[in-house]
Amino acid sequence: xxxxxxxxxxxxxxxxxxxxxxxxxxxxxxxxxxxxxxxxxxxxxxxxxxxxxxxxxxxxxxxxxxxxxxxxxxxxxxxxxxxxxxxxxxxxxxxxxxxxxxxxxxxxxxxxxxxxxxxxxxxxxxxxxxxxxxxxxxxxxxxxxxxxxxxxxxxxxxxxxxxxxxxxxxxxxxxxxxxxxxxxxxxxxxxxxxxxxxxxxxxxxxxxxxxxxxxxxxxxxxxxxxxxxxxxxxxxxxxxxxxxxxxxxxxxxxxxxxxxxxxxxxxxxxxxxxxxxxxxxxxxxxxxxxxxxxxxxxxxxxxxxxxxxxxxxxxxxxxxxxxxxxxxxxxxxxxxxxxxxxxxxxxxxxxxxxxxxxxxx
Amino acid sequence: xxxxxxxxxxxxxxxxxxxxxxxxxxxxxxxxxxxxxxxxxxxxxxxxxxxxxxxxxxxxxxxxxxxxxxxxxxxxxxxxxxxxxxxxxxxxxxxxxxxxxxxxxxxxxxxxxxxxxxxxxxxxxx
Numbered sequence: 001x002x003x004x005x006x007x008x009x010x011x012x013x014x015x016x017x018x019x020x021x022x023x024x025x026x027x028x029x030x031x032x033x034x035x036x037x038x039x040x041x042x043x044x045x046x047x048x049x050x051x052x053x054x055x056x057x058x059x060x061x062x063x064x065x066x067x068x069x070x071x072x073x074x075x076x077x078x079x080x081x082x083x084x085x086x087x088x089x090x091x092x093x094x095x096x097x098x099x100x101x102x103x104x105x106x107x108x109x110x111x112x113x114x115x116x117x118x119x120x121x122x123x124x125x126x127x128x129x130x131x132x133x134x135x136x137x138x139x140x141x142x143x144x145x146x147x148x149x150x151x152x153x154x155x156x157x158x159x160x161x162x163x164x165x166x167x168x169x170x171x172x173x174x175x176x177x178x179x180x181x182x183x184x185x186x187x188x189x190x191x192x193x194x195x196x197x198x199x200x201x202x203x204x205x206x207x208x209x210x211x212x213x214x215x216x217x218x219x220x221x222x223x224x225x226x227x228x229x230x231x232x233x234x235x236x237x238x239x240x241x242x243x244x245x246x247x248x249x250x251x252x253x254x255x256x257x258x259x260x261x262x263x264x265x266x267x268x269x270x271x272x273x274x275x276x277x278x279x280x281x282x283x284x285x286x287x288x289x290x291x292x293x294x295x296x297x298x299x300x301x302x303x304x305x306x307x308x309x310x311x312x313x314x315x316x317x318x319x320x321x322x323x324x325x326x327x328x329x330x331x332x333x334x335x336x337x338x339x340x341x342x343x344x345x346x347x348x349x350x351x352x353x354x355x356x357x358x359x360x361x
Numbered sequence: 362x363x364x365x366x367x368x369x370x371x372x373x374x375x376x377x378x379x380x381x382x383x384x385x386x387x388x389x390x391x392x393x394x395x396x397x398x399x400x401x402x403x404x405x406x407x408x409x410x411x412x413x414x415x416x417x418x419x420x421x422x423x424x425x426x427x428x429x430x431x432x433x434x435x436x437x438x439x440x441x442x443x444x445x446x447x448x449x450x451x452x453x454x455x456x457x458x459x460x461x462x463x464x465x466x467x468x469x470x471x472x473x474x475x476x477x478x479x480x481x482x483x484x485x486x487x
Binding site: 293 | 405419424
């Protein structure tokens with residue numbers, strides 16, 4: 001099991017550490033509910049250094065990225081980022097990722113920790129044709145997410161960049177917490193605004209300490225992976241391995257908006273056909289009508305108790321105090337307002353299909 | 362870690378106290394800490410007679426769900442209904458207001474077979 005550059009820091013803060021995607025990661029410090037609430041109403045900082053980073057450069061960098069990703073990376077200007085996915089050859093998804101355009105001919109791909117090797121091999125396979133320069137810098141780089149409505153105000157003293165002017169899914173490379181050439185990106189996985197900060201491992205301790213110091217007056221707290229999951233689920237953001245995987249199509253997963261047929265890409269022909277016909281099943285968002293908590297892998301059943309689908313993510317929503325989840329059902333059951341049931345142990349608990357996000361600020 | 366010496370324990374991280382032939386059961390301080398914020402305690406076996414080690418309920422934290430095992434054979438005669446509205450009592454006061462059920466024991470001699478506080482400390486490495 002690997003450590004991030006901050007694992008000892010988390011231990012000293014009293015975090016509960018769990019193995020996740022090959023790393024010892026903080027799952028919570030004070031408790032998931034208080035951490036969740038901190039990000040929704042104030043500001044919190046996450047160490048998500050387990051995430052993987054690839055640099056793709058050279059004259060054919062864009063051509064390679066266009067081939068392997070579903071979104072249209074030609075729309076990216078320097079300083080912009082986009083959410084995208086890597087479709088596989090058989091209709092599923094290798095991974096979801098963020099593509100940053102760093103320079104004229106250089107892109108940064110940020111991928112899930114559990115998929116670093118799989119993604120690298122997949123992209124390398126297609127790179128035989130393009131010969132772009134590929135570098136896996138995951139081991140040397142750290143990533144902090146500073147999230148919440150007070151993030152801009154709380155962090156402004158740490159940088160000469162004007163944080164309030166960095167728009168969602170834009171970034172700057174600038175000074176932060178006394179370190180030069182830090183990527184300050186207005187992205188995140190919480191739906192509460194804020195930044196993600198990429199820096200070198202040897203720099204991250206200083207950044208972490210200064211972030212906590214600058215945030216004191218704003219009630220900043222360190223936040224663990226448990227709250228990261230409840231925060232993202234309240235927004236309906238997909239989690240790779242739960243809601244999307246090698247077998248789920250981007251259209252079934254509601255990721256049509258990042259699947260652009262303005263270009264040819266891996267499996268684009270088959271995906272275009274799927275788009276035309278509509279997917280056979282869809283990822284839905286649902287709320288329980290009665291008390292209970294849906295969990296990954298619980299059955300979704302119809303009124304007669306017949307299995308019609310499966311829950312892929314579920315939790316008690318800390319913001320709303322009710323059971324919420326995502327799951328796949330045949331398209332006929334996917335309309336907003338449809339009544340379904342979630343099989344929780346012996347009980348089929350009624351639930352309603354709702355529109356995302358669950359949580360509206 | 363709070364492990365009161367007057368209680369008995371199970372390997373499933375429950376505590377038991379007795380008064381006459383009535384046993385009171387909850388989960389330990391260690392267990393509530395491992396589970397994290399508890400949001401739901403479900404006991405649907407009230408008035409049933411179950412064997413030792415049978416599942417009598419479920420405790421749900423935000424991130425996990427965990428079965429509750431009956432430490433002693435007997436009839437479940439009471440459920441701490443205040444947990445329906447305030448499940449967080451299991452976190453804040455696991456040995457007091459966070460108690461879960463009372464059992465009318467069928468075989469009080471089973472109580473002596475449970476773990477002592479020292480045994481339980483060893484089990485969790487405290």
